[in-house]
Amino acid sequence: MIRSQGVCVKVPASTANLGPGFDTLGMALSLYSWIGMKESEHTQFHLYGDQMNGLTADKTNLVYQVAQLVFDEAGVSLPEIEISMYSDIPLTRGLGSSASAIIGGMVAANALIGSPLSKDKLFDMASRLEGHPDNVGASLFGGIITAVWDGIHADYIRMEPHTNLEVLVVIPEFQLSTSDARKVLPDQISREDAVYNISRSSLLVAALSQGRFDLIGRAMSDRLHQPYRASLVPGMSRILEEAPNRGALGVALSGAGPTLLALVDRGNLRKRDLETYLLDTMKEYGIQASARWLDPSSDGVIISENMPSNSFLDMIKGEVEA
């Protein structure tokens, strides 16, 4: 039942929160990681590309550890595996790199042993590991996910992103870990702020599902996390306030940051001006950043059906950016 030729999966990056939907809303993005996994005599890693710099290449690696969680859950013993990875998703920038590693590792491990666990089971396991379902849900199912995590089970609905929705991300050079960006959040909030976020998050989901681009800007406003995280991302407050006047439908901190994300109507003629405005403003605050135009990814993680005798690099050649 173990696929002796191994498996390869392609998994999208994701953005979480979309402003008010803290720990609830996620959207998959057209930026990807690839993970190959095979049975082996000794555990070994092949890490390719700049985004793998600094990751451990031993059994402490997150992908190895999530694979073992899947094997344990399925009652299979497979302690020694060969893992190959390439990624275009920048690490620790708010684009769901940890979620892509968790989902990629879990789905690859499950496929390697004949897929005994359902996608919904993997979603529960991944949400437990991340602590919230937004990024992992988007990487697993693709599209836009609204999800509720009760500590045991995740309920979710997936929405197909509108075809005219385009995503501009501005990625600062510095890293900001999710755990550091959660430490600045208060334990308690006022009822007024709770109502502020519930109403906007609900409106945002409805606006996204009905293609009501006119409502996205006002719906993406947030009082739960962005005001507290603003001090960690110089220039962010100004950009959140001004970008909607510069051609963005709405703008938000992507996940826990430091990346900023703007939703844009594909036909908008001010797209390049918006990009310049975001980069120039960050520069004014001393932040070097790079801009990427992405699409929402309708696909979540994909398992290669035809893992050939080729090497991992041959498999992903033609798809990767470097």
Ligand SMILES: Nc1ncnc2c1ncn2[C@@H]1O[C@H](COP(=O)(O)OP(=O)(O)OP(=O)(O)O)[C@@H](O)[C@H]1O
């Ligand atoms: N391919 C990978 N293999 C192993 N570990 C990874 C991989 N990708 C990410 N990680 C781990 O996840 C950490 C980053 O997680 P973190 O939650 O801080 O940021 P993020 O997921 O990029 O951003 P966000 O959750 O805000 O979207 C990395 O420092 C590394 O430990």
Ligand SMILES: N[C@@H](CCO)C(=O)O
């Ligand atoms: N919802 C999470 C996403 C980052 O993992 C947060 O904002 O902390």
